[in-house]
Amino acid sequence: MIKLLIWLMITAVVMAGVVFFKKIENKKKAYIVAIGSLFAAAVALWMQGNFAWHMSLLAILGLSLVTALLFMKMEEREQQEKERLKQERKDRKKQAVEPPKPAIEAEKAPERETEPVKEKSEKVFGMESIGPVGKGN
Template identity: 40%
Template sequence: MIRILIFIILAAVVLPLTYLLFKQVPLAKRMTIAGGGLAAAGIAILMQGAYAWYIVALALLGVSFLAAFIFMKLVEKEQNEKQRMMEERREQKQKNTKTYLATTEETPVAEAPIEKPKPFGMQSIDADREEITRGQ
């Protein structure tokens, strides 16, 4: 009974710590790791009094493998989603490139106007302009 009480106390400490300290890891992964460890420990505590030590060790190992399998399924699902998104972006980019290359813009051919050179410096002042001076 004391072992179960200690287990409950440890579970009450471990779950909030994994929730609060590992914010960069997604919630499903955090809880899979913490829950798998707690489940393995809980099953081992319950089986410890009734079964031989090697049976308890095998149960502990089996539950750990189950938690690892669930974790790997989550990772695989996440990787498949990233791969799908990357392929969609690549297809969209290729589609945009193909439509851009397929459409040719026809610009109307206009006669080039004869360009006069822009005046600069003293040439910009009109020669026929009357000069206004101060004081008149």
């Protein structure tokens, strides 16, 4: 048990060193992983003298789960922000490409008004000669 916890602590220290000394694009994610691993190691170190070995392992597992949830929440927020920016870019491109619609409609509107209205002729042809069904002729 003690060997396992010592191995875990060494792993946490190495991970924290890699995270803090290596240049990483997204520092928030790296900090979440490093702090989660260090916190899990600290809790395991504290628990190994007072609790049973399986309780220490459960604590490590629980803290790893919390760290993973925080990491994925950050990932989800970044993905949503990327989608929002992508949609904004698409909207701006559409506005730049499309000509203004009111100008086109304004030009066509006067033409429609000047056209004479066609009235229905008095002569009845084809199906118009048959009255509506059920209304009586």
